[in-house]
Each structure stands twice: as C-alpha cells, then as structure tokens.
Amino acid sequence: MSYRTIHKGPRDWRVPPNLAVDALEHDAFSWDVARAWLDGLPGGRGLNIAHEAVDRHADGASGTRTAIRWLGKHGERENLTYEDLRRRTNRMAHVLEDLGIRRGDAVFTLTGRVPELYATAFGTLKAGAVLSPLFSAFGPEPVRQRLEIGRGRVLVTGRAAYERKIAGIRDRLPHLEHVLLTDVPAGAPPPAGTLSLASLMADADDTYVIGPTDPQEPALLHFTSGTTGTPKGAVHVHEAVVMHHATGRFALDLHPGDIFWCTADPGWVTGTSYGIITPLTHGITSIVDEAEFDADRWYRILSGERVSVWYTAPTAVRRLMRLGEEPARDADLSALRFVASVGEPLNPEAVVWGSDALGLPVHDNWWQTETGGIMIANTIAADVKPGSMGRPLPGVEAAVLSHGPDGVVTHDGEVEVLPAGHEGELALRPGWPSMFRGYLHDDERYRRCFAGGWYLTGDLVTRDADGYYWFLGRSDDVIKSSGHLIGPFEVESTLLEHPAVAEAGVIGKPDPLAGEIVKAFVVVKPRVRADDALSRELIGFGRSRLGAAVAPRELGFVDDLPHTRSGKIMRRLLRARELGLAVGDLSTLEGEETT
Amino acid sequence: MDEHTLRETVLRVLGEVAPEVDVTRVNPAEDLRDQLDLDSMDLLNLAIGLFQATGTEVPERDYGRIVTVDGCVGYLMERGGPPA
Numbered sequence: 001m002s003y004r005t006i007h008k009g010p011r012d013w014r015v016p017p018n019l020a021v022d023a024l025e026h027d028a029f030s031w032d033v034a035r036a037w038l039d040g041l042p043g044g045r046g047l048n049i050a051h052e053a054v055d056r057h058a059d060g061a062s063g064t065r066t067a068i069r070w071l072g073k074h075g076e077r078e079n080l081t082y083e084d085l086r087r088r089t090n091r092m093a094h095v096l097e098d099l100g101i102r103r104g105d106a107v108f109t110l111t112g113r114v115p116e117l118y119a120t121a122f123g124t125l126k127a128g129a130v131l132s133p134l135f136s137a138f139g140p141e142p143v144r145q146r147l148e149i150g151r152g153r154v155l156v157t158g159r160a161a162y163e164r165k166i167a168g169i170r171d172r173l174p175h176l177e178h179v180l181l182t183d184v185p186a187g188a189p190p191p192a193g194t195l196s197l198a199s200l201m202a203d204a205d206d207t208y209v210i211g212p213t214d215p216q217e218p219a220l221l222h223f224t225s226g227t228t229g230t231p232k233g234a235v236h237v238h239e240a241v242v243m244h245h246a247t248g249r250f251a252l253d254l255h256p257g258d259i260f261w262c263t264a265d266p267g268w269v270t271g272t273s274y275g276i277i278t279p280l281t282h283g284i285t286s287i288v289d290e291a292e293f294d295a296d297r298w299y300r301i302l303s304g305e306r307v308s309v310w311y312t313a314p315t316a317v318r319r320l321m322r323l324g325e326e327p328a329r330d331a332d333l334s335a336l337r338f339v340a341s342v343g344e345p346l347n348p349e350a351v352v353w354g355s356d357a358l359g360l361p362v363h364d365n366w367w368q369t370e371t372g373g374i375m376i377a378n379t380i381a382a383d384v385k386p387g388s389m390g391r392p393l394p395g396v397e398a399a400v401l402s403h404g405p406d407g408v409v410t411h412d413g414e415v416e417v418l419p420a421g422h423e424g425e426l427a428l429r430p431g432w433p434s435m436f437r438g439y440l441h442d443d444e445r446y447r448r449c450f451a452g453g454w455y456l457t458g459d460l461v462t463r464d465a466d467g468y469y470w471f472l473g474r475s476d477d478v479i480k481s482s483g484h485l486i487g488p489f490e491v492e493s494t495l496l497e498h499p500a501v502a503e504a505g506v507i508g509k510p511d512p513l514a515g516e517i518v519k520a521f522v523v524v525k526p527r528v529r530a531d532d533a534l535s536r537e538l539i540g541f542g543r544s545r546l547g548a549a550v551a552p553r554e555l556g557f558v559d560d561l562p563h564t565r566s567g568k569i570m571r572r573l574l575r576a577r578e579l580g581l582a583v584g585d586l587s588t589l590e591g592e593e594t595t
Numbered sequence: 596m597d598e599h600t601l602r603e604t605v606l607r608v609l610g611e612v613a614p615e616v617d618v619t620r621v622n623p624a625e626d627l628r629d630q631l632d633l634d635s636m637d638l639l640n641l642a643i644g645l646f647q648a649t650g651t652e653v654p655e656r657d658y659g660r661i662v663t664v665d666g667c668v669g670y671l672m673e674r675g676g677p678p679a
Contacts, residue, residue, distance in 0.1 A: 073626075137634050164632070292628060293635045294659050322655045482636060514636060540614030548613070548634040 003348040003386035006361050014337050017381035019250045019394070029394035031433055034246040038281070041210060048213040049241040050089060050125040053280035055210070058086035066285045069259075069305065070115050073291045078115055082283070085118065088201070090208035092123020095200045099178050101154060103128035103211075106221060108152040109266070110134045110143060110161055113275075113290045116182040116197055117266055120156045121276050125219055125238075126210050129154075132221035132233075135267030135484070139547035140165045141494055142231070144172060146223045149233050149440060151175040158183045162194060215239035221440065222269045224369040225487025227476040227571075233440035236372045240273075241281060243373035243434035248278040250393050251365055251377040252309055253338050261287035261301065262311040268484060269369045270342055273434075274311055295323050299331040306335035313343040313483040317350045317362055318513050328357035338380050340365055343483025344515040345471040348386030364389050366469070368457060369485070370449070372434025376469050388468040389461075397429035400463050401454065407475060408451050415452035425475055426461040427454035477571040479508035481516050486550055488571060494545050495520060495552075498538055500528045505561045507575040509554065520552035521574055523560055530557035596649065598672060605667040608644035612637050623664035638662065651675045 039056045040047050057063065063083035070078040080088070096107065107124040109131070111117050117133075124131040132150050134143055143165055147155065152175060157166065159181050166179065170193065184196035220236040248254040252274070260279040264270035279286035287305050291297060293316055302310065320328070339354055339362050346364035354362035365377035366389035376398060378390035392398040402409045402416035403425040409416060418424045435455070439446045449456055460472040479486040488506035495504040503523040508516030522538060524530045535555045542551035562570040596604065606618040609627070616631050627633045633641075635658075642653040642661060651674050653661055661667045 137632065139632075160629070295655055296659060319655060327656070513639070517636075536611070536614040540616075543613060544615040548632060548637055553636070553640070 003352060006351070006355065006384040006386065008381055008383055013253075013380055015253075015255050017379070018253050018255070019379050020381055031242060031246075031395055031431075034242050034395070034433070037245055037249070038242060041213060045210075045212040046217075047215040047238050047241065048125060048210050049219055049238050049244075049277060050122040051210055052241050052245065053277050054082060054085050054089055054122050057082040057280070057283045062283055065283065067280055068115070068118055068286050068288050070113075071287065071289045071291075071301065071305075080115065080118070082280075085122070085280075087206040088119040089122035089126055090206050091201045091204035092119045093126040093208045093210075094204040095180075095197070096123060096127045096129055096154065098200075098204070099154065101127060101129050104218060105129045105154070106132050106150045106152045107154045107156065108132045108134055108147055108150065110136055110138070110155060110157040110165070111182055111266070112136045112158075113266060113288050114158070114182055115288075116156065118276060118288070119201075120197075121266075121272070126208060128211055128213060128217065130218045130221050130235075131272075132223070133266045133272055134223075135265055135547075135549065136161065137265075137547045137549040138165075138267070139543065139545050139550070140169050141545040142490065142547065142550060144169045145490075146231055146233070147173050147176060149223075149230060150221055154178045154180065156180045156182060156197065159191065162191065167191075167193070213238055216437075218437070220272060220372075222272065222369045224269075225478055225485050225490060226445070227478060227487065228489050229445070229487075231487065231490065232442060232445060234369050234372075234436040235438050235440055236434060237437055240372045240434035241277065243432055244273050244278045245281040246395070247374040247377075247393060248274070248282050251374040251379060252278070252311060252340060253380040254279065254282045254284060254309060256282075256284065258282070258284045258308045259287060259306050259335065260284055260309045260311070261289070261305070261307045263289070263293075263298075263313065263316060264311070264343075264483070269372070270311075270313075270483075273373055293319060295320055295327065299327055302336060303332040308335050309338045309340075310336060311340045311342070314341055314346045314350060314364075315343070315482040315514055317341055317346065317354070320357075321350060321353050325353075325357040333358055336360065339363060340377070342367065342374070344480045345387070345389065351384060351386035361386070366390070366459075366471070368459075370436040370455070370457075371428065371432070372436060373432070375428060375432070385464075385466075385468050388464075388470050390469065391467045392469075395432055397431075398463075398469065399427050399429075399454065400424040400461060401427045401451075401456070403460065403475065408456055410451050413452060415454060420463050420465045420467075423460060423462050423472060426457045426459045426469065427451075428457065429453070430455050477507070479506070479516050479518055481508065481511075481518060482514045482549070484549055486518060491518060491520065491542065491546065491550065491552060492569075494542055495522060495538060497545075498541050500524050500534060501538065502526075503561055503569075505569040505571055505574050506552065507571050507578065509575075509578055517553045518551065519554040519556070519578065521556050521558045521561060523558060596671075596675065598668060601649070601668050601671050601675070602664070604648050605645065605664055605671070608641060608648055609664070611644055612640045621664055623668075626662050627664070628662060641667070645671065649675055 068080040179194040180197040184190045186198040223231040262275040363378035491506040492504040509519040562573040
C-alpha cells in the first residue's frame with residue numbers, strides 16, 4: 001500500500017514556521033547565520049553550551065520563566081526557573097572543581113530523568129569538563145566498559161543503581177575517584193565510597209563565572225555501538241550548541257512560549273541534545289517526565305501541561321496506536337501544534353495515525369550519535385511523504401553513494417554520488433557544527449567513517465526526485481531496538497562468558513512495536529544440554545550483566561553458526577533464516593562469501 | 596483461580612520474563628521496574644505471559660496496574676475468568 005503525500009498549507013500552522021515552505025532549497029543560510037543566534041560568552045571569551053542554555057536567560061524577566069517542569073514518578077512536580085537552574089549549575093560547577101575535576105575530565109551520569117541530572121549536565125559544562133550520560137537501563141557490564149573507555153573520574157548516580165551496578169565493579173574502575181549520589185539527603189551518611197550530592201551542593205557557592213571556552217573544546221561524550229569491538233565514544237564540542245539551537249528552530253519549529261516535551265532517555269544522544277540542551281537554548285519550558293512510557297499518563301501530560309511541541313519515538317507512537325484513536329480524541333490536545341519522532345524509521349501507518357488521532361501527522365526525522373543533531377527532517381511547513389525521513393535541513397549536504405558488499409565503493413579514494421532513485425549509503429558533507437570530532441582513543445575507527453570527503457552514516461537509503469530520503473536498512477549489523485542502538489558484538493561477548501556457550505551470534509529480529517528485538521543464536525559446548533532451562537539461564541545471565549534493554553529477549557540453540565571464509569559470523573544469514581527468506585536469495589541479498 | 600494460585604502464576608510468568616530474578620525475594624508491593632530494573636518491553640511481555648497463563652487480557656491502557664506483583668494479582672482477581 002502506498003500512502004498519499006500529506007500536503008501542508010497555512011491552515012496547518014498556528015505560528016509562522018521558522019523554516020518557510022521553500023526555504024529548504026535556499027542557500028542564504030550559513031552556519032555563521034546560526035552562530036549569530038547565540039550570544040557567546042561575555043567579553044568574547046568563547047562559546048559554552050551552558051551559557052547559551054542557562055545563564056543568558058537567567059537575568060531579567062526571563063529569569064523567572066520555567067526552564068524545566070519536572071514531573072516525578074509519584075505525582076511530584078517541581079518548576080525550575082532559569083534563575084534556579086543558574087544557581088544550581090553554578091553550585092555544581094564548584095562541587096566538581098572542589099573535587100579536583102579539571103577541564104577535559106569526564107563526568108558520567110547514570111540516572112533517570114531526575115532534577116539533579118540537569119544541574120549536573122550544565123554544571124559539568126560550566127566547569128569545562130566533559131559530560132557523558134549513560135543509559136540508566138544499562139547493566140553493570142556496559143557501564144563498566146564505557147566508564148573505562150571514557151576514564152570517568154566522577155559518576156553521578158542514585159543509591160540503588162550504585163549498589164546494583166557499580167559497587168560490585170568499583171575495583172575494576174581505576175579512574176573513577178568520586179561517586180556522587182543524587183538521592184542521599186544532605187546530612188545523611190552516604191554508603192561507603194560515595195558522597196551525597198545534596199551535601200556538596202549545599203556547601204557550594206551559587207555564583208560562578210564560566211571560564212573562557214574554546215568552541216572546539218570537548219563538551220559531550222556519547223557512546224554508540226558498532227558491529228564489532230568495544231563501544232565507541234563519540235566526542236562533541238561546545239560548538240555543537242549552534243546545531244542544537246538551529247535544529248530546534250528548523251526541525252522542531254521552536255518558538256518563544258512553547259512548551260516542549262522530549263521523551264527520550266538522557267542516556268542516548270536525543271535525550272541530551274533535545275531533552276536537555278535545545279529547549280533551553282531557546283529559553284522555553286521543557287517538560288521532564290521521570291516515569292517510563294505509560295499511555296494514560298502521556299495523554300495526561302500532553303493535555304495537562306499544554307505541550308505544544310512534542311518529540312518522541314516510533315515505539316511510543318506505535319504503543320499509543322494500540323489504544324486506538326479514542327484516548328487521543330478524549331484528551332485535550334488543543335495546545336499541540338507539532339509532533340516529531342526519531343530513533344528508527346517511522347512506519348507510514350504511524351505518520352497517518354498521527355493525522356487521524358492527534359490531528360497532526362508525526363514528522364519523522366533522521367540523525368545519529370555522530371551527527372550530534374537532526375540532519376534530515378520532515379519539517380512543519382513541508383509536505384510529508386509518510387515513510388520518508390524528509391529532506392536535509394539548511395546547512396546540511398547529503399548524498400547517496402554507490403555501495404557494494406564491502407561498503408561504499410571507492411576508486412583511488414573517490415566515491416560515486418548516485419542520482420535520485422538509486423539505492424546506496426547515506427553520506428554527509430562534514431562541516432556542520434555538531435559533527436563528532438573523533439572516537440575517543442580510536443582514530444582508526446574514526447578514519448574509516450570517511451571516504452572521498454564524505455562522512456559515511458552506515459545507513460542505506462534512496463532519494464526520490466523531490467529530494468526526500470527513504471531508509472532501507474543498515475549497511476552493518478547493529479540492532480535498533482526501541483530506538484536504542486545495540487552492538488551485536490557486545491551481546492555476543494557477554495554470552496561467551498557463560499561456561500555453557502561455545503559461540504553466539506546476535507541479530508535484530510523485526511518486531512512490530514520495538515522495530516527490532518535482540519535475538520541470540522547459541523552453540524553450546526560439547527556435552528551441554530541445550531534445553532529450555534539453559535535458554536532461560538542464558539537470557540537471565542545476559543540481562544543481569546547487560547541490562548534488560550540490551551540483553552537478548554529471545555534465544556535459540558543451533559548446531560553451528562554460518563561464517564565467512566575469514567571466520568566472521570554471518571549475522572545477515574542468521575537474520576535471513578530467521579525471517580524465512582529462501583537461502584537462494586542470499587547470493588543477491590548479501591553479496592557476501594559463504595562457507 | 597484463587598489468589599494463591601494467581602500469585603504463583605504471576606511469579607512464574609515474571610520468572611520467565613526476567614529469569615535472573617529470584618522470585619522468592621520480590622517485594623510484592625514495589626514497582627517491578629524500580630526493584631528489578633524491568634523495562635517497558637518487559638512489562639509488555641509480562642502482560643502477554645499473564646494472558647497466556649490465565650486467559651485474562653491486559654490491554655495497553657491497564658499496564659500501569661500490573662507494575663507490582665500485588666497489582667498483577669489484584670488485576671487478575673478483578674478481571675479474571677477461567678483460563679482460556
């Protein structure tokens with residue numbers, strides 16, 4: 001079934017769109033224009049994300065505006081004004097400095113959406129340290145790996161997470177000097193080896209002057225997964241805020257007075273770029289809900305908080321669809337004027353469901369950890385082709401490159417840019433401000449991301465005659481589950497630590513709600529009984545080490561795994577078998593050597 | 596099913612969704628997500644498992660009521676008929 005283009009006109013927007021209908025074709029935009037939308041540090045001392053998001057709004061009338069409206073799991077509410085946030089982040093910057101944290105040191109967080117996270121994030125940036133937020137559902141092993149690669153000196157987390165995930169591995173984290181707990185009240189004794197963040201904050205001065213900050217200084221460290229090897233730490237710099245702000249304007253159409261809600265977890269790049277930074281650079285109110293997905297609760301928030309711009313994920317949209325249109329129609333969504341989604345391709349049914357149930361189509365957009373900000377988007381004023389990720393934003397140059405079995409085809413370092421209608425790898429011309437500046441301690445993997453002057457995204461796409469991009473699949477084996485990127489190698493390595501496992505191959509199995517779920521194929525060692533009890537044990541083993549979001553949800557035993565001649569597991573063959581594709585299809589589907 | 600049987604059923608299904616959990620030590624009144632690090636996909640699988648075991652369907656809208664063991668038991672008592 002093909003879906004009709006959703007045409008837009010002036011009746012579709014209540015405020016004039018930031019990006020007019022035909023502006024995508026304009027080249028009047030430059031990144032210098034976007035830089036001028038920001039203030040820079042006073043006295044020309046550089047550019048700091050925390051100044052643009054917090055301090056510049058904290059003086060005068062805007063200081064009393066609500067920056068963050070925090071909704072607790074159990075009905076609590078807390079309004080943090082820009083002035084409140086400035087004082088808290090000032091205190092946090094002092095706390096870190098008093099602990100001996102220097103510019104460039106890594107400060108990690110492992111928390112849900114609690115108010116302390118926001119103070120930590122901007123306090124870290126004020127102090128010139130590098131913020132690395134971890135996904136709170138990670139188990140001990142992904143946390144340990146990331147803290148080790150990032151050489152985290154400080155970890156901000158909660159008591160339960162510390163006791164369950166950190167205490168047991170603390171002796172394997174030589175760089176980790178300080179653990180600050182968000183939920184130990186000032187004056188109460190924290191568990192051994194930890195400090196109470198509240199105590200430290202209470203003793204800290206609430207005035208602070210952000211030091212000179214070079215726009216090219218590292219600010220954010222986001223981990224992402226590849227097909228092979230350990231997680232990659234993508235480094236972003238303070239200049240990324242130019243992109244955060246510009247995309248808030250273009251892709252999310254943020255206007256003064258908006259109430260914005262980004263539902264992403266802070267442990268993933270969306271939760272930082274758009275859940276923490278972007279709404280605040282625009283000086284608007286950001287809704288922060290501590291709870292996880294709950295359909296009724298979400299409709300109550302959309303309606304009760306008068307959310308005007310909502311940025312969510314395909315899995316959430318699909319779960320809302322399961323309730324039908326009625327709850328959406330019963331909710332007062334009169335304030336809502338723009339809905340966007342990111343994380344994995346949004347199926348056309350979900351786009352159209354938005355039009356029917358919410359009264360607004362859901363606007364898919366595309367970007368990834370390495371790009372730091374939205375690159376390709378369905379924008380408020382442009383026609384929506386359901387199922388397409390949209391068109392490149394101003395300042396973004398995208399192309400489809402010729403792609404073969406070994407990746408992008410190069411001849412003497414040159415690549416072939418394909419015309420419309422051809423399938424290939426999505427590539428971007430480097431130069432946008434939130435482009436990652438490297439993978440931490442891994443220059444080789446960074447270099448492999450480029451060819452012929454293009455950044456290679458790893459996504460296979462086509463572009464149609466109107467310039468809309470359509471996602472086809474990944475060129476590698478990474479798994480996208482509920483919007484989270486999962487590296488199969490990480491999961492396989494953990495399963496291999498179990499004494500019964502000889503070999504493991506992990507794939508993404510298509511799932512109607514999550515996009516994909518993690519499925520493991522396991523070869524057991526000789527004389528081990530491959531039965532249901534072992535299957536459950538291995539799933540439990542994976543979950544306790546990796547966390548529920550990363551561990552396999554399904555596990556099957558096989559006699560052997562398919563390998564290439566060079567010995568690599570052919571995960572795509574496993575996936576094709578799982579999907580019931582005829583093996584005869586594989587020569588054309590895979591283009592890979594078989595054993 | 597009586598309450599005792601339902602409780603055993605809930606714990607058995609929970610053990611299938613999250614095999615790493617020692618179900619004899621679960622606090623029946625505490626949110627499973629906070630207590631055991633279950634995620635929303637786990638809750639979905641719990642709902643499916645409870646349906647398969649008891650024949651009582653838990654629609655998406657009611658997932659908020661099955662976030663504790665006591666909540667699951669209470670919900671099944673209230674809504675439950677005989678197994679399908």
